[in-house]
Amino acid sequence: MSLLTIKNLQAAVDGKQILRGIDLDVQPGEVHAIMGPNGSGKSTLAQVLAGREDYQAVSGEVLYQGKDLLALSTEERAREGIFLAFQYPVEIPGVSNVYLLKAAVNAIRKHRGQPELDAVEFLQLVKARMKSMKMGEEFLYRSVNEGFSGGEKKRNEVLQMALLEPRLAILDETDSGLDIDALKIVAEGVNSLRSPERAMIVITHYQRLLEYIVPDYVHVLSRGRIVKSGGRELALELEEKGYAWIEGGKAGAAAGAVR
C-alpha cells in the first residue's frame, strides 16, 4: 500500500489559490525530492500535509496509510507519524526545548501504545541523539528556537525528527542557510533515518542537498503544479538549465509532456 497518495490537491490561502492540482504517490522506503522556484507552492504543500488550518484544501484527496489525511487534526497527523521540519522553525520564548521534546516524544509514544519515558530515560535518549547531531546540551534548556542561528534551528528540527521517528518526514528547505559542515551533519541525521518502512519528502531549492540525501524521485513544482518528474538526474539537469527552463514553456504543456 502507498504510504501517501495525493490526488489533484488544490489548496487556497485567504481565498487565493496556490496549489492547482498536485498528484503524488509515495511508497514506504522512498525519498522524493520536490524542487521549484520561490513562490511555487512547496511550503504550502508541506503545511497542508501537516494540517495548517488556514490553508484550505479546495478539492482533491490525500490518503495517508489508506486513511483520509485531511480529516485528521494537526496533532493526530503528528501522532500517526507525519513530521514536518519547518522552513522557518518557530521561536517560542519561555518554552524550553527539553519540555517540548519530552512532551512530543511521550505524546507520540502514548499514541503508539508504548510506555511514556520518565525524565531519566528521556534525557539519556535525547543526549545520545544530540551528540550525534553535534549539539551541545545547553540546547535543551534554551527556549525553543529562540535566538538560535539559522543553522541551529535546522539542526533542532532534525533532532526532533530523529526523536519522533516519523513514518513520513517532510523536510522543507532544511538545507537553506547551512554551511557545508552543518549540511553534512543534517544529511547524516536524515540518512540515518532512512528505512524500508519510512518515507521522506525533501523540499529544496538547490540540488546540493541531493548529493547527500540521494532521492529516488525528483519532482519540479511550478505555480502550484508538478510540471516535471524524474529520477535523480532531473535535479542535475535543473541545476544546469535553471528554473527558467521549466517556467519558459507553458506550465501545463510541460506537465503534459512528462506525465
Next chain:
Amino acid sequence: MNETIERYVAEFRAQATRLPGARLPWLAAAREGAIERFARQGFPTLRDEAWKYTALGPIEKKVFPLAQADLGKVSEVGAWLLEDVPHRLVFVDGRYAPALSRVGALPAPSLADSLAEVLARAPHLAEPYLREAPAAGAFVELNTAFMADGAFVQVGEGVIVEEPIHLLFVSTTAGCVSHPRNLVVAADGAAVTVVEHYVALGGGGYFTNAVTQIAAGRGARVEHYKVQQENVKAFHIATVVARQEAGSRFDSHSLSLGAELARNDIATRFDGTGCETTLNGLYVVAGRQHVDHHTTIDHARPRGTSREFYRGILDDRARAVFTGRIVVHKDAQKTDAGQINHNLLLSRDAEVDTRPQLEIYADDVKCSHGATVGQLDDNMLFYLRTRGLEEGHARDLLTYAFAAEVLERIRIRSLRNRTERLMVERMAEAERLKELV
C-alpha cells in the same frame, strides 16, 4: 456628601479615640486632616483621569465596618509560608498576630515590628512618614484616618538584610474592611527585601485598603514584592509610594492574581541623581475580575533609569487596565526610561485598556514604550501541534510561557516556585504542565 461617606466619617468620630496612637497629637491631627479631605473629595469617579476605566460602585455602595480582629480565628498559616524566608509578620484582619509571626534577629538598629507596637513604644520612628502622609487620593486618606496596624521595617545605615521579610495579611471576616499601613525605611547604603502578601481564609467578600510607604536612602536598595491573592469576592485597593534618594535602587514586583476588583497604585519619585527603578508586574484575571495597575515614575532628578515590564493574561469577561505614567522634569537630563506592557487575551469577551502617559520636559532623555494586546500566536500553536501536542496542551503551555517571562524576574526562589505552581494549577492542562515547575 453621600451616605457612604457620612457613614465613614461617623465611624471615624466613634472610633478615633480607640485607634492606635490616639494620644499622639501629631497623629491625631494627621488622621483628622485625612478624614476631612476624604469627606470633601469623596471616592474617585470615572471622570478622574486616573480612574477612567475603573468604576468604584461596588465599593462605594456598601459600607464596610472596620474588621474587629479575632486573632484566634487563624491557627496556622502553613499554606502561605515561603520556605526560604525566615522573617515573617502575620496580620489577621489587619492586626498583628505575634503568635503566628517570627522575626529573627536583625542587625541593630534595624527593626521589623508591628506598626501599632512602634506607635505605642517608639512613635518618633514612624512620625516622619505618617505626619506628612503622601497626598495620593481618597483611599490613602481613608487609610490614614483608620489605619490600625501594619508592618514597620527599618534598616540601619549600611546594613544589608539578606533574608527577605514576609508580611502576610490574612483576611477572615466577610463584609469588613482593613486598612493595613506599612512603612519600609532603608537608610543610606542599606538593603532590604519585603514581600507584602494578601490572602483570605474563607470565601466571603471583604475590602482591603492598603498603603505602603517606602523610603530608600542614598545608595540604598529596596526590593518590594506585592502578591495579591485575595479571594474572588474581595475588593483590593493598594497604594505603594516610594521616595528614592541619590543612587538608590527600588525594584517592585506586583503579582495580581485574586480579587473581584483590584487596583494597585505604584509610584516612585527620584529625589536625587542616578536613581534606578524596575517595576515588574503580572496580572492574571478570569470570570468577571477587574484589575487596574496605575504606575508613576517621577524622574525629578537627572541620570535616573527606570524600566517597566508588565504582562497580563485575561480570560472570560475579565477586564484589565494598565497606566504607565512617566514624568521627566525639566532638569532631569540623561533620564533613561523604558516601559513595556503585553496583554494576552484568551477570550473574545475580555478587555484591556493600556496607556502610556509620558510627560517629558527635559530634552536629553531616552524614553521608549510599547504596548500590545493580542491572542496566542497561531504559528506557535501550529508548531507545537505538529509535534503531537494537543491543542489545549499547546494553548496552556504558551499561556504559561507568557507569564513565565515575568515570573523569571522573581528573585526569591520559594516565591517564584509558588507563583509558578499557582499559574500551573489554574490551567486546564495542569497535569501536563507540572514538570515545568
